[in-house]
Amino acid sequence: MIRPLLSRLRAPAATVAAREPASPRVLPTSLRAGWQRLKDAHDRLNNSVLGDSLATLCFCLTAILVAIFCLAP
Numbered sequence: 001m002i003r004p005l006l007s008r009l010r011a012p013a014a015t016v017a018a019r020e021p022a023s024p025r026v027l028p029t030s031l032r033a034g035w036q037r038l039k040d041a042h043d044r045l046n047n048s049v050l051g052d053s054l055a056t057l058c059f060c061l062t063a064i065l066v067a068i069f070c071l072a073p
Contacts, residue, residue: 045051 045054
């Protein structure tokens with residue numbers, strides 16, 4: 001007896017319009033080109049002796065600064 005009553009009170013199923021999937025975010029061409037140039041320069045620097053010497057110089061400067069500021073009385 002209650003079941004027919006509940007089925008009449010139930011709201012009709014909602015219909016939802018079909019939605020298109022969101023498009024992937026794409027960077028502007030000039031920004032992508034600039035980022036690619038930066039990555040290429042980074043790769044060239046990593047694979048060269050200049051990159052190794054620059055890393056050594058940065059390490060030595062950091063060690064000197066730590067010695068000056070942390071070990072000085």
